[in-house]
Amino acid sequence: MSLRAFKESLRPCSGSQSSISSSTQYFSSLSQNYDSSVNPRKPPKSSLSQQLLRLQDHHVSLTQTQPKSTKRETLLGSEGNYGDDGEEDEAKKDTIFRPKSESLQLDHTGPYEPLLLSLPGEVPAVQVPPSINCRLLHHQRAGVKFLFELYKNNHGGILGDDMGLGKTIQTIAFLAAVFGKDGESSDLRSRNHNQPQKPVLIVCPTSVIHNWEDEFSKWSTFSVAIYHGANRDLMIDKIEAHEVEILITSFDTYRIHGGTLLKVEWEIMIVDEAHRLKNEKSKLYKACLEIKTQKRYGLTGTIMQNKIMELFNLFDWVVPGCLGTREHFRDYYDEPLKHGQRSSAPETFTKVAEERKQHLVTVLRKYLLRRTKEETIGHLMRGKEDNVVFCAMSELQKRAYQRMLQLPDIQCLINKDLPCSCGSPLKQVECCKRIVPDGAIWPYLHRDNPDGCDSCPFCLVLPCLVKLQQVSNHLELIKPNPKDDPDKQRKDAEFASAVFGTDIDLVGGITQNESFMGLSDVKHCGKMRALEKLMLSWLSEGDKVLLFSYSVRMLDILEKFLIRKGCCFSRLDGSTPTGLRQSLVDDFNTSPSKQVFLISTRAGGLGLNLVSANHVVIFDPSWNPAQDLQAQDRSFRFGQKRHVVVFRLLAAGSLEELVYTRQVYKQQLANIAVSGKMEKRYFEGVQDCKKFQGELFGICNLFRDLSDKLFTSEIIELHEKQEMEHANSANASADITGIGMSFLPYKEAFQVSTESEDDNSSEDDGKKKAKPVLEDAGIVYNHRNEDIVNSRPGIKGDRESSMHIEDNVQVSFVPGIRRKSDGQANNIQSAASSKLRKKRQYSALALFMGMGDVQLSKWLLSATPEQREKLLQNYKNKKAKLPGT
Known part of the structure; x- marks a missing residue:
């Protein structure tokens, strides 16, 4: 190459400067328009009945490329419409589950310099490598700083972010900074003498071991080994030779072979899904306590699952003694918080509970960092709606459920505290009815011990609960499983025969139904009837659905149901090979033809990223609320571009209602103890307290007949009634000016009335003439979980400020208008104030109708759009005639 040609090749492109200038202007404009601290409004929440109303339009063709434009009716609620008029018109289209994609927003302010963790001027400097830091979100950088502060102070802590916020990535970034990784070399010989010389131990579920390994390879240059499987002993030799920096093992391996790992001196121990350490009596917990390092870190999105004492076990592992002794924690925190949440708790109890709650939260904040999706990446997501749908059981299911409650096994448990019929002063459980030789379940459980066991008859509780849940889900589940041993099949056949009774021919006998058409038919299963609609x-709208169930046999039935409906689906359960799972996930996310993903809740609760789905159905609830929330978060996580709608299907009048109300109870206790939030007091029962078992706890409540009532609905309605009476007595002179409806869209709530108020019978006509849209689907009641689990801020200043209601009610409901705030605290105040205002407005409208809040909600579900509109017009006219309006 000549010298001239070489100089020409070095000359800058003539358009480079203009290109750089235009690029800079583009990113500058993004910086001005983008404010990550303010979350834009989420799209209006969907209506369950609106989806079913689509089914009545016989003119909609499945081959249409554009959905028919209809008037949006939102019955269950609205958080506001889109920001401007153009988006408001767009929102009128019937595309609520496929919202218009927003323009790409790039964060050009992301740091491209190392994130310094050590103090300025401190040598050696501890910093996150630029190759990692430039890919971290703002909340993740804060998490890395939190972990390093704990590390610097030589004690442990909990990173308790919501699922899907990148706890794994934050941990890797923290370790890369501590070990001085620069993202270029993995040579252990280049390590600085001031950096850790000891390895790091990571304990996690088996299903995510390879996920940890993959993330380490993507983000940094650690020497990683896996202590799991047949060749695990070879890893110990590598550790002794200082060839391993990170060792990853599973819970089971650590529990069984923890003695070998305890011989190694560890710099840091990290436990993923740390809520597994909730039980102080488990072998895993005891093995983790024996680790010598004080730098113990737990990663979990569900810090507390069932009991407040789980908090003590977890924090006593990461920072021993930080919450005092077990007895002190139980007396000072656990008991006051539980009794203060009782619905009829005296005022002195509630005051003590408030003080202890604030004190506990203050202590936990020293060792806990917890952020939610709404606080961190809410502006990047479209929101989630968690619907709880109560489905009527089929008549055959109801009869089978009633017969089961009459079995000797369950009657023995129900009548355990009654005087014995033999004339003895002892209770039945202590005398003649301790064993049940004529039962349908007891004889098989004690086939090797005819005299019973030490736990009799309480050993029957769990098997009976499982059978009741099976009847609630599908009658085929109680029939014998051909894969079981002959003795169990014979026992299950006798049990099924007793439960089916005279209906045995209607269900095809006591043997498992092999008919494809019979299993896929929905007539004998209330939940499948609702699911079909x-x-x-x-x-028909092109949405993708995740369908979860705890029972593999139920998944088999649902699979035949999907085949009959012509759905293209994928399936993942415990029998799916580990190496095949990720390919199934990738295929579902990328294939437009895959519409449904059948997932076993136990096998698919962790490690799956299914953001292509915007609908989640949980077919059967879990006693542990965290498991249902983990299933929901397979779809609702970073990368989700659409509004996620969750449907939890419950069999109305069955044990599943009690399962759900206990979920609410546990979620409320977790919000109180961990976040210091205020929660509505629905229940009289107190966990682990025989004196206050209330409506939730105790064996008699578990096996209570709920077929003639809506258990959950009545509890909520009673609470709303008491709350309204309390509000009326506190402010008897309060008027009902400025009332809108939080359950209806803005345009319906505030449009100008053009009709007179002469028709006073509109409400009655609506009740009589409204066709119940949900009745065809067998749905008798539904609500949003977020409306029941209140989750209001617990800070006193926020709570007091939320009581001040602005005079201009209409402005707070206008779509696209966002209150200006100086910080996140003001945003919390605004949200709390708005929610309280909407609640009062809805209650006032219910009072105008002469109903309770729940009754009005039921009426709205079955009312036509014209009837709802007429109701609001009549109410607005009457409100205008009140003095002072």
Whole structure:
């Protein structure tokens, strides 16, 4: 190459400066328009009945490329419409589950310099490598700083972010900074003498071991080994030779072979899904206590699952003694918080509970960092709606459920505290009815011990609960499983025969139904009947659905149901090979033809990223609320571009209602103890307290007949009634000016009335003439979980400020208008104030109708749009005639 040609090649491009200038202007404009601290409004929440109303339009063709434009009706609620008029018109289209994609927003302010963790001027400097830091979100950088502060102070802590916020990535960034990784070399010989010389131990579920390994390879240059499987002993030799920096093992391996790992001196121990350490009596917990390092870190999105004492076990592992002794924690925190949440708790109890709650939260904040999706990446997501749908059981299911409650096994448990019929002063459980030789379940459990066991008859509780849940889900589940041993099949056949009774021919006998058409038929299963109606609406719109169930046999039935409906689906359960799972996930996310993903809740609760789905159905609830929330978060996580709608299906009048109300109870206690939030007091029962078992706890409540009532609905309605009476007595002179409806869209709540108020019978006509849209689907009641689990801020200043209501009610409901705030605290105040205002407005409208809040909600579900509009017009006219309006 000549010298001239070489100089020409070095000359800058003539358009480079203009290109750089235009690029700089573009990113500058993004910086001005983008404010990550303010979350834009989420799209209006969907209506369950609106989806079913689509089914009545016989003119909609599945081959249409554009959905028919209809008037949006939102019955269950609205958080506001889109920001401007153009988006408001767009929102009128019937595309609520496929919202218009927003323009790409780039964060050009992301740091491209190392994130310094050590103090300025401190040598050696501890910093996050630029190759990692430039890819971290703002909340993740804060998490890395939190972990390093704990490390610097030589004690442990909990990173308790919501699932999907990148706890794994934050941990890797923290370790890369501590070990001085620069992202270029993995040579252990280049390590600085001031950096840790000891390895790091990571204990996690088996299903995510390889996920940890993959993330380490993507983000940094650690020497990683896996202590799991047949060749695990070879890893110990590598550790002794200082060839391993990170050792990853599973819970089971650590529990069994922890003695070998305890011989190694560890710099840091990290436990993923740390809520597994909730039980102080488990072998895993005891093995983790024996680790010698004080730098113990737990990663979990569900810090507390069932009991407040779980908090003590977890924090006593990461920072021993930080919460005092076990007895002190139980007396000072656990008991006051539980009794203060009782619905009829005296005022002195509630005051003590408030003080202890604030004190506990203050102590936990020293060792706990917890952020939610709404606080961190809410502006990047479209929101989630968690619907709880109560489905009527089929008549055959109801009869089978009633017969089961009459079995000798369950009657023995129900009548355990009654005087014995033999004339003895002892209770039945202590005398003649301790064993049940004529039962349908007891003889098989004690086939090797005819005299019973030490736990009799309480050993029957769990098997009976499992059978009741099976009847609630599908009658085929109580029939013998051909894969079981002959003795169990014979026992299950006798049990099924007793439960089916005279209906045995209607269910095809006591043997498992092999008929494809019979298993896929929905007539004998209330939940499948509702699912059929909902799925037809979703799939016609091109939505993708995740369908969870705890029972593999139930997944088999649902699989035949999907085949009959012509759905293209994928399936993942415990029998799916580990190496095949990720390929199934990738195929579902990328294939437009895959509409439904059948997932076993136990196998698919962790490690799956299914953001292509915007609908989640949980077919059967869990006693542990965290498991249902983990299933929801397979779809609702970073990368989700659409509004996620969750449907939890419950069999109305069955044990599942009690399962759900206990979920609410546990979620409320967790919000109180961990976050210091205020929660509504629905229940009289107190966990682990025989004196206050109330409506939730105790064996008699578990096996209570709920077929003639809506258990959950009545509890909520009673609470709303008491709350309204309390509000009326506190402010008897309060008027009902400025009332809108939080359950209806803004345009319906505030449009100008053009009709007179002469028709006073509109409400009655609506009740009589309204066709119940949800009745065809067998849905008798539904609500949003977020409306029941209140989750209000617990800070006193926020709570007091939320009581001040602005005079201009209409402005707070206008779509696209966002209150200006100076910080996150003001945003919290605004949200709390808005929610309280909407609640009062809805209650006032219910009072105008002469109903309770729940009754009005039921009426709205079955009312036509014209009837709802007429109701609001009549109410507005009457409100205008009140003095002072």
